[in-house]
Amino acid sequence: MAPLLSLEHVSKNFGALKVIDDLSLSLDAGEALGILGPNGAGKTTLFNLIAGDLPVGAGAIRFAGEDVTGLPAYIRCRRGIGRTYQIPHPFGNMSVFENVLAGAAFGATRREAESYERCIDLLRLTNLLGKANLPAGKLTLLERKRLELARALATDPKMLLLDEIAGGLTDTECQLLIETIRAVHRSGVSIVWIEHVVHALIAVVGRLFVINFGQKLADGEPRAVMESPQVQEVYMGIEER
Amino acid sequence: MSSAASTPAFRIERSTRTSWIGLVLAIAIVVLLVSVPWWGGEDDLRLIVEICYTIALAQLWNLLAGYAGLVSVGQQAFVGLGGYALFGLTILAGVPPLPAIVLAGVIAALIAVPTALIVFRLRGAYFAIGTWVIAEVYSEVMGLIRDLGAGTGMSLPVAISRHVGETRFDREASLYYVGLVIGIGTVAVVFAWLRSRQGLALTAIRDSETAAGSVGINNDRTKYAVYLLAALVTGMIGALIYLEKLRISPDSAFDVIDWTADIIFIVVIGGIGSIEGPFLGALVFFALRYFLADYGAWYMILLGAVAVVIMLLAPRGLWGLVADRFDIHFFPVRRRVRLE
Known part of the structure; x- marks a missing residue:
């Protein structure tokens, strides 16, 4: 193969x-x-x-x-091909949830509403669900790294x-x-x-x-x-x- | 990953309490505006039309610069092209003025296609300068068209403006409604655009172009779409402005101060990167003009001073101050997760 x-x-x-x-x-x-x-x-x-x-x-x-x-x-x-950045590149003024949603809606080319559940699952997996509505720019460095992971996974x-x-x-x-x-x-x-x-x-x-x-x-x-x-x-x- | 536990129950909220208040307020304002021709005078109508298209231009520039990162100093190109398209279509092609406004927008958008191919090769400050230079080129080109008055410009024949309305007041009232539709329509389109999937891409690009590419967003196409939308509506606005002014010349139609610098002032002091900002900026702009109109050059100096002070003290504009302190959004474009 x-x-x-x-x-x-x-x-x-x-x-x-x-x-x-x-x-x-x-x-x-x-x-x-x-x-x-x-x-x-x-x-x-x-x-x-x-x-x-x-x-x-x-x-x-x-x-x-x-x-x-x-x-x-x-x-x-x-x-x-999904990737995370060594120095996180969050979409700082968008919420944590919207960061992941962007990955799901464009990388995986799903319809927006069909992506919601997947995004919630990924936020839970990366332990960010409690911060879903926070602007990503307000996250700590370690949280930003987890967001990188969630966002990359959202692109399937x-x-x-x-x-x-x-x-x-x-x-x-x-x-x-x-x-x-x-x-x-x-x-x-x-x-x-x-x-x-x-x-x-x-x-x-x-x-x-x-x-x-x-x-x-x-x-x-x-x-x-x-x-x-x-x-x-x-x-x-x-x-x- | 199929985790063992199921997804927690959740809801995605797209509106806020202030947005409902905002909606009620907006409907009240629209009803009030629709009724103005029954009780207002010609001066009132003209002023409201000017406020409408100024806010529309500011919303479009904000979409370009505040979201797509396209800091254009050349939007006067499309005001001018729209104005000239209106004169050309009505005088040379015999198109009635009101349909000609829409067609002028389409023409401006068509010219924006090759224009974008040139200016999109430039980044940052070079993009700004490039758009300005191109606007000057279009100004020179219009100055060569003898049938449209060449360098000195021309007036719209009375027979054509009669199409809009028989009496002077009828004409003002018709153009008033056109201005109202363009103003409200622009805000509605910008709002819908930012709430949509396109808006998600656009805000992502605003925050990080690199990361936007890495999650599958086509940066160039997203920006291109915004540029064409801005050209389309700006062209229609240009047509409306010169249908009202009844006289066009290259110098006024492609004026960088009137059609771009003032607009940048409004967006920057009001708050770049929000829909509310341009409204607040326009309010300040028209208030300053009203109170300082008699002071000539002092007016421009003070306008500049206000802009500098606000840029230093509140980089995100007046609306940035309000939004930070009270967390209110009349035009909610966000998606909030509510776990149940």
């Missing part, structure tokens, strides 16, 4: 700086993939390329059997790109988040998760992909990847919680 997502020799430069350098990557439907790498390795840029927020410099991106390289972000979203993604949503959580909160993402994964959504909180990542994903200087450093079973000499070297000094 063809993979759900494949990047073929993708490169991206910012001026003279090579941020993504001839990177290839593939993801099967139903997989959960973790992405690790030091700061500045190009992880968020990789998401921007996959989601269509940035055009690739070279190479091709295929999703669900279609070449999406030239498609704008909103069409990729409708094809099933086939694949969910999660960009560092576990940072700053207490152990209990982190455990809840892990349960939530597992439930999303069980429901059939493929996951690609960038995260520095390695133990949370390993609790969910079945495969790890490590990038450094925009190139693949390792790819495989999480424990084997973490113990490989190259990864150990790059991660020297970065503690594993």
Whole structure:
């Protein structure tokens, strides 16, 4: 079976700086993939390329059997690529409920009234139902991150790109988040998760992909990847919680 | 996800208590306005028409700048094109004036299609300057049309204005109702637009263009639709204005102060990004003009000073102050969740 997502020799430069350098990557439907790498390795840029927020410099991106390289972000979203932002981008003057509704009404192209129930369910899942009528701009950082998740899920993604949503959580909160993402994964959504909180990542994903200087450093079973000499070297000094 | 527990019972509310009060108030005002020709004079009618189209222009500019992020300084292009379309249609093509108002709007919208292709390539300040430049280009082009008076402009033949009404008062009364329909219609369309799915997309774009794209909103098409709507109605307003003035020239029809700068003033002091704001701004604008009309240049200086002070003290305008303090919304576009 063809993979759900494949990047073929993708490169991206910012001026003279090579941020993504001839990177290839593939993801099967139903997989959960973790992405690790030091700061500045190009992880968020990789998401921007996959989601269509940035055009690739070279190479091709295929999703669900279609070449999406030239498609704008909103069409990729409708094809099933959902994403959260590392730095949350809430619609600050809209209510929390309307934020999620926007995802359901446009990403999933449902009629507005048919989306209401789904939005309520997602707000409950992300524990934001009590704040449904609050302007999203009034949420705390952690609540904004949960809103990112709810809004991305509202678009009915086939694949969910999660960009560092576990940072700053207490152990209990982190455990809840892990349960939530597992439930999303069980429901059939493929996951690609960038995260520095390695133990949370390993609790969910079945495969790890490590990038450094925009190139693949390792790819495989999480424990084997973490113990490989190259990864150990790059991660020297970065503690594993 | 199919969670085990079922969805809690809920209701989505689209109205507020103040919005019902607002509705009653609005109906009362409309009834009052409809009756004006029976008891008011020509001056009253003219002033109310001016207030109507000013509020309509302000609502449209607010939709463009306050929601779609399209800070246009060139809306006078469509006032001018609408006015000239009316003169052209009635004088050269023999169309009766009232249908010509609607057609003038359509023509303005048609011209907006290629205009958008050019100005939409520009962002931020460049968009503002680009729209202004294009308005100047249209002004120059109209100044070349000899059949429409070229650079010096022309008057509407008496025979054509007779179509609107036999006596002077009949004409004023007819145009009064046209102005009323355009004013109330614009507010109604803007309100309906913002309450709809389109409005959801538009407010999302206003808050974050990046995130709007990532949830499947087609930013360009949403903005494009607003731009064309604004051109359509602005064109009709231009036609109405010059049917009432009976005389058109490129300098007045494409005047950036009258048709855009004053409107920006109204929206900014009233409160950008709300329907209530332009009403409040128009109130302040007409009040200042009424009390300061005799002071010439001081009027413009004071207008500018008021704008600067309000921008510094209340960046979201006068309505922003009111809405923050009392949480009232006469035009509710929100969706409130009520759990039962």
